[in-house]
Structure formats: C-alpha cells, structure tokens
Amino acid sequence: MLRKILMTVRRLLFGWPLQSTDIANPRASVKAACASDRAPASMAAGERSGRMNDAYEKLIQHLDANEVRYLTSGDDQTVWVDFRGTVGLYRVVAMVDPADGLLQVFGYSPVYVPEGCRPAIAETLARVNCGLKVGKFEMLYDQGEVRYQAAHILADNSLEDETIQRLMGTTMSMLNLYLPAVLSVIYGNELPKDAVGCVEGRRDGLDEAECDSRRADE
Secondary structure: OHHHHHHHHHHHHOOOOOOOOOOOOOOOOOOHHHOEEEOOOOOOHHHHOOOOOHHHHHHHHHHHHOOOOEEEOHHHOEEEEEEEOOOOEEEEEEEEEOOOOEEEEEEEEEEEOOHHHHHHHHHHHHHHHOOOOOOEEEEEOOOOEEEEEEEEEOEOOEOOHHHHHHHHHHHHHHHHHHHHHHHHHHHHOOOHHHHHHHHHHHHOOOOHHHHHHHHHHO
16 A cells, blocks of 8 residues: 555656745745755855855855756755655755854655645654654644754864764655655554554565555564
C-alpha cells in the first residue's frame, strides 16, 4: 500500500515549482525579493570582500567548486539550493550566523500538511526525532510546512568542505528517509507509529511484507 501511495504522490510532487517565495524563510529578516540567481563562480572575489565573513565565503566557494546553482540573499549570508530527492524536489537553505557562530541548514519538503492532519504529523515527527543523532524535523504548524534542520558550531568563523557536505548530505538523506512516513500518514491514513516503524524497517532491510508483519505483532 505504501508503494502505491508514494507512486501517486511523487507524480504530483515532482512538478512542484520551487521559487524563493515558496518557503517560509528561517528568519523574518531574510527577504526573498533580494535573492538573486547565481551561476557557479558568478560572484567576483572583489564583490565578496567586505560583506561576507570567512565561513560564508567558504560556503559560496564550495558551491561554486561543485558547480551548484544557488540563490543568495546578499547581506543576510543565506543561500538557497534546489535538489531532486527520491520523494520530490527539496529546497536546502544554508545560513551562516556570525552572531551565534552557527552554520544552519534547513531542508524544506514539497509536502503540504492539511490542517486536519497536523496533529498526526506532529506525532509522526516527534517519533522520528526521538533517537536522531544529528538534526531534527520541525513543522511550521500554522503553515503546514515540514522541514529538517541541522546546525554546526563555527570555531573561529572557519568552515570546512567536509562539514558543508555532511550537513547538506544528512539533510537530504533524512528527507528521503522520513518523508514517506509523512506521506503515508496524510494520504494512506497510517498511524504515525506504524508509518515511522515501516520506513525505519525498510532502512534496516525489511521488505513491505515484513514491515506489515512487524506492525501486526506490535
């Protein structure tokens, strides 16, 4: 049943158009209107100096070196990147926060949670978050928007390529793994406990029949 649900929903979600105004910004101060599309290496070094700290400079260099297209928010030191995942198109927002000494990465899903489903999805995300070693899932309850958030403490305002890859990679992996549970609760009327147990069972190598058997035994 879960497979049928995902096949149907994926056909809808892969057409999700991602624009800078499609997500609720991590901060009210981040203005979508000031975002500009950046091709790799489109910013000259002189333009960067004086308005980027070292960590943000490293983040931009990393994306340019890997030929990743992105949007920037200018002085807010935030970038948006769109990736295609197994469930749909994701928007990954990376924010350098010099004041708090953090690199924050938010992964936004294309799934809109209907108002009547939000209590069940809140339970689903609570079950998912219990035991996560890196990051957490969040729901903007009034907007019905699900996102994953991970952060790294910046030491001396420095940032390594491995850290950027790890946070962005983890964000993508968590969305790929757990969004099927969110979809099955919304569209398949699965109980949150069963939906989370099933995706974690599949992660551990169980097939769908074994997942169903596990649910029956609980």
